[in-house]
Amino acid sequence: MNRHAMTPVDRSRAFPRSRRKWRRAPRRILAVCALLVLLWLAGLAWFGFTMPQEPAKSRPKTDAIVVLTGGSGRLAEGIRLLAAGAAPVLLVSGVDPRVGKQSVLRGAGGVPDALRHRIVLGYRAKHTKGNADETALWARSRKLYSLRLVTANYHMRRSLLELRSALPDSRIIAHPVFPQAVSDGRWWRSLHGIAIMNAEFYKYAAALIRVTLALGEAAGPDS
Numbered sequence: 001m002n003r004h005a006m007t008p009v010d011r012s013r014a015f016p017r018s019r020r021k022w023r024r025a026p027r028r029i030l031a032v033c034a035l036l037v038l039l040w041l042a043g044l045a046w047f048g049f050t051m052p053q054e055p056a057k058s059r060p061k062t063d064a065i066v067v068l069t070g071g072s073g074r075l076a077e078g079i080r081l082l083a084a085g086a087a088p089v090l091l092v093s094g095v096d097p098r099v100g101k102q103s104v105l106r107g108a109g110g111v112p113d114a115l116r117h118r119i120v121l122g123y124r125a126k127h128t129k130g131n132a133d134e135t136a137l138w139a140r141s142r143k144l145y146s147l148r149l150v151t152a153n154y155h156m157r158r159s160l161l162e163l164r165s166a167l168p169d170s171r172i173i174a175h176p177v178f179p180q181a182v183s184d185g186r187w188w189r190s191l192h193g194i195a196i197m198n199a200e201f202y203k204y205a206a207a208l209i210r211v212t213l214a215l216g217e218a219a220g221p222d223s
Helices: 008-014 015-047 074-083 100-109 129-143 154-168 180-185 191-219
Strands: 064-068 090-093 119-122 146-152 171-176
Touching: 015 154, 015 171, 015 180, 015 191, 064 074, 064 154, 074 100, 074 146, 074 171, 090 129, 090 191, 100 119, 119 129, 129 154, 129 191, 146 154, 154 171, 154 180, 154 191
Parallel strands: 064 090, 064 146, 090 119, 146 171
Antiparallel strands: none
């Protein structure tokens, strides 16, 4: 018999620290997960309760109005601004290529004939970054330096981030519209409103990280 063989008691004494570490590991993992959830909820609350809750107060005339498709009320508000003389031309970015101009304008409640030639449809964009790229290309081709951006209030922060990144030298005025599910700060009162806000917060966080990293790469190590 090997006199140096370890008994069960000897083993428990030889490895007390490693066993304690394994026992603590699940608790630490749960604590980290709980912390991440709390941070996400805090960020979501900040995002939701600080988004625009009132129409834009500043009404200076701009070179163009830009409407991002994807929600009700956006194009109708853009057309109203165009008719009121807020800008001489309106771009609707992100239009489905299968939809003609007449159908788009009819869906917005109709447009006076005098305004039709001042409305331009953009068919290239498929997401918000695409909206920004499409708008930047169009604005540069027409030498437009100030834009009034019309989109939903919950979508405005990410839209401004993308558009200002694509057009850093342009003046962009936010002009939000207010979908019923998230208007008047009521987004947290329904699952639909929470789902909308949570999805948009995730997309905004991802866009912010991407834009920040892109700016860092553009600056270079010697900047």
